[in-house]
Structure formats: C-alpha cells, structure tokens
Amino acid sequence: GAYIGKDGERLHIRPAKSPPQFVPLIQVSQVCLFGNVQITSAAIRELADRNIPICHFSYGGWFNAVTTGMSHKNVELRMAQYRTA
DSSP, X not given: OOEEEEETTEEEEEOTTSOOEXXXXXXXXXXXXXXXXXXXXXXXXXXXXXXXXXXXXOTTOOEEEEEOOOOOTTHHHHHHHHHHO
C-alpha cells in the first residue's frame, strides 16, 4: 500500500504505516516494487529519463515486469561509424 512520487530532485516514499521518506534521485540505481505499490507518472518519467529501471514483483517476490527508459547510448557511436564508412 505504499506510494512513490517525485518531489523535485528526490523520490517521496510514503509507506502504508510508516512516516514518509525522501531519497535523492542521484542515490537511486534501481527501484523494486513489491505488491500493491502506487507510483506516479512523474516519478516513472524521471526514472526512465535517468535510465533507472523499475522492477515489479508480486507480494510473494515473483518477478512480474520491468520498466526502463529508452537508452540512447549508441546514437553518437553509430553516427561516427557511418561518417567513417
């Protein structure tokens, strides 16, 4: 029943029965969601822009899906290869 949102340059995490927490995005390498967790589209968009994967798991820990951004790391390499060829 947790909720994850974006608050400036940090993630705002509100667990169901705990006080809210803030995590700077620069310290996040991946986000793992277990069970019924809500995440805002702004948080998804920011994580995707930073190529930070979001892994979705069931309550029992079974892997369901992964959400990742469009990685454009090879565009400059391909352009250089084309010019050279």
